[in-house]
Amino acid sequence: MLLDAPRPDALGSTRDDASAAEAPRAATTRPPASGCGIAVTVRDLRKAFDGHTVIEGLDLHIPAGQFTTVVGRSGCGKSTLLRLILGLETPTGGRIQLEEPAGASRRNAPPKRIMFQDPRLLPWARVVDNVAVGLTGLGSRKERRERALAALAEVGLADKAGQWPATLSGGQRQRVALARALVSGPGLLALDEPLGALDALTRIGMQGLIERIWQQQGFTALLVTHDVSEAVALADRILVVDAGRIALDVRVDVPRPRRRGDPDLAALEGRILEHLLGESPAA
C-alpha cells in the first residue's frame, strides 16, 4: 500500500486517457468530455523563502486523472507544493513537468485551474460573469456566457446567474468558484483547502459535488486539506507531507461511491491521523 516512487503504469494511462479526449471540444454549451487529465511529475523539488526551507528534495508523480489528496500539519509545505505545481511560485531548485494529454496541441491544451480557500469572486461582476472569468480569452462573448450558464447549472446555481456575489451564502460562493474553475474543462484542478471555511453539512455536499464532476470530466485533481476524513472520502491516493517531504504515500482502494463511516475508510483515517500525530507528539 505504500508507494515511494511513481507507479510504472502511469505513462500508459496517460495515453489511454488521451485517446478518449479526442471527443469534441468545440463550442457547445457542454464542457469538454472526460479524459483530459494532465500528469504531473516532480523531481527533487526544493523551495525556500528567505533562506527558510519549505520543500526539500521532493519527488512525486501523479498520473493523469488521479484524485490525489495532500494532508499534513499546517506549515508543512503542502500549500506551497500546490502553488509550485500551478506555477504560482518559482521553485528554488528541481523540476516540475506537466504532461499534456497526447494529441493536445499547445493552443488547445487543457488549462490548469486552482480553487482557493476563499472564493475570490469579483464582487462587481454578476455570478455568470464571474464564472465566465474561467473562459478568459476563449471563444466569443456569447459562447462564454452560454458555457458559464451551463457550468452554473452543473453546480446547481442556474437561478443565481444574474445575482451579485454579495447576495450569496458562503457555500454558494464556493460553488460559483468551482464552476469558474471547471468551466474551461481543465486538465488539472488544484484545490487549496477550498472547503475549510464551510460548515460541516455544506462541506459534505461540496465533497459529493466535486467527486461527481471529477468522475464526469476526468481531470487530474490535487486537493490540499487538513481534514483527514475529507481526504479519505475523496482520494484515490493520499500523500502525507511533513517537513517538506512526502512522509507517507497511501492508495485508497475503496470503491466509489463511498459510504460515510465505511470501516475500511475509518481504519485508514485512523492510520493517517496516527501518523500525523505520531510525527510530533508536542504538536
Add this chain to the structure above:
Amino acid sequence: MASTLLNDLGRRATPWLLPALALAGWQAAVSAGLVSNRFMPAPLDVARAGIAAASTGELWTNLGVSALRAIAGFAIGGGIGFALGLANGLSRLSERLTDTSVQMVRNVPHLSLIPLVILWFGIGEEAKLFLVALGVFFPIYANTLHGIRSVDPGLVEMGRVYGMSRAELFRRVVLPGALPSIFVGLRYGLGIMWLTLIVAETISASSGLGYMAMQAREFMLVDVVVLAILIYALLGKLADALTRQLERATLAWNPAYRTA
C-alpha cells in the same frame, strides 16, 4: 396603495424638512422684527433680489462664469490627480519618483498661494483655474492611489491564474476595486473645488458669483450677498447629488451603496 404613495412622498420630503423649517423660522424672525433687515434680509427679499438679478441677466452670466471655472479647474486638477494616482498605484518606480514631492507640496495649504498666484497671473482666469486645479488634485490623487493599493491581492492573483492580460487585469479587477475609494476622492475634490473658487473669486476677480457677492457688499446689498451664499449651497448639493447618482450606477454590486 394610497398609503404607500404617501409614504414614498414622505420619505422623499424628509431631507428637505429641516431646510424648509429653517427658512420659515428665518422669515418669521425677520418679519417680527427680531432681526434687523439691514443685517439679515428675509428669504422673500432674497428671492426678490434673485429674480431681479436673473431678469437683468447678471446672475446667469456670473453663474455661468463660475461654473465654467469650477468645471475646467476640476477637470484639469482631477485629471492630473487621477492619472498620477493610477501611475503611482501601478508602478513602484513612478511612486518612488514622485510621491515624496507630492506629499511635500500637499502640506502647503493651497490657498496660501493666492498672493503668489495674483503676482503671477493677475486676476485673470488662469489664477482661478490654477488654484482650483491644485486644490482638487490632492484628494483625487491620494484616494485613487489608496484605492489601487487596497485592491485585494487575492483577486489580482486570481485574475493572473485565469490568464488575464495586464490590460484586462486593470479593467476588470484593479479599476473596479479602486472605484469606491476614487469616489471618496471625487466628493472631497468637489467640496474643495467650490471652496477654492469662492475664496479666489472673493479676493480677486472681475466676474463670477464671488465677485457678485463682493460687489454687493460694497453697496450694502445684503440680500444679494445672501443670495450668492444660497446659490453656493444649492450648487454644492447639486454636485453631491450627481456624484451619488454616479456611485449608484457604478457601485450597484456593493451592498453599502445599494438603494434602499
